[in-house]
Amino acid sequence: MARDFPALEQRVNERRLVYLDTAATALKPRAVIEAVTQVYARDCANVHRGLHQLSQRASAAYEAARAALAGFLGARSQEEVVFVRGATEALNLVAASWAMPRLGQGDRILVTALEHHANLVPWQIVARRTGAILDVAPIEPSGEVSLDVLASRLTDRTRLVAVSHASNVLGTVLPIREIARMAHARGALLVVDGAQAAAHVRIDVKDLDCDFYALSGHKVYGPSGIGVLWARAELLAEMEPYQVGGDMVADVAFEGASYRAPPHRFEAGTPNIEGAIGLGAAVRYLRGLDAAAREAHERDLLEYAVSTLEEIPGVQIVGSPATRIPLLSFTVEDIHPHDLATFLDGEGIAVRAGHHCAQPLLEQLGHSALTRVSFGIYNTHADVDALAEALRGARDFFSVF
Secondary structure, eight states: OOOOOOOGSSSSSSSSSSSOOOOTOOOOOHHHHHHHHHHTTTOOOOSSOSHHHHHHHHHHHHHHHHHHHHHHTTOOOOGGEEEEEHHHHHHHHHHHIIIIOOOOOOOOEEEEOOOGGGGTTTHHHHHHHHHOOOEOOOOOOOOOOOOHHHHHHHOEEEEEEESSBOOOOOOOOOOOHHHHHHHHTOEEEEEOOOTTTTTSSSHHHHTTTSSSSEEEEGGGTTTSSSSEEOOOOOHHOOOOSSSSGGGGEEEEEEEEEEOOOOOGGGGGOOOOOHHHHHHHHHHHHHTOHHHHHHHHHHHHHHHHHHHHHTTTTEEEEEEOOSEEEEEEEEEEEOOOHHHHHHHHTTTTTEOEEEEETTTHHHHHTSOOEEEEEEEEETTOHHHHHHHHHHHHHHHHHHTOO
């Protein structure tokens, strides 16, 4: 599959590129690049408004992308799919349009200690503005979330549960079906941040039984600046617009305005047309692969990486969840993650180092920064071997200081 990704044809610092930063952004297959190029080269027009052929073609491709995302997510209809700038905007949309008008003094929002800032800060703002209380369920030493602990944090005043489908720091995959059952039993809705899971785990929102699901295009091999909020149709129907203007308006007078039905109600202004079409191409590409073979490949890569890194003196993998996406965070004795990432870049290896937009989690883990490697469908055992060799070289290099 690596041959489908032109970025891997380059050399970095005179070495073969080893790209291990898929959790930050995935490389793009030719199918996505060609889809975006097609928009600019042939169908460059605004959508839903023009009567000329370019606009008609762009509009058809844009709505076909929505249908592709509905299929990818297992939605009941494409009207449940809202195009946004990414998972961050999707979560902010839920916070502003569903939570803010409905929560009040003493209501509760439950999150876990695993959350990315994008699935934490919006709920902090909702709590501050409405008088609601933000509860945080701690994690186990393994990096997993205990369902018993989560259940103990649920009360009859819990209105919303917001969890990551998979952690961007530890890779932990949460049992969404069980969390949905627990939340609904208490009358709460479930918001799922699927930014990290969507590229690795087969998604069926009906089966998961969640109420909202957010994903980012650039993490599922699509373009940046585009993403999706999936929500139950009945919830979208009762939500007010997040932003106003442009194509989301049905009728306007000086005295007021009426709005189009969802999903267009939440897509103000000119949308990211090429991004949506590129994202549609990305999920078609993914769905065209053998899903079982893809999952087996990623499991094999993860297992090989764990066993290989555990053999390197001074390397300590952080967390050991039973189920995780192909992602590892670790430390190397006496080497700061930023220094290590810079050294690895010199070897042509792209990794991520820092707090990974999850500062509260890292504080709980006892770290200020970690090095993270994350794998995609284009990675191989050779990439893991290159990483291991470079890590041994880094230990030798930094030992002289």
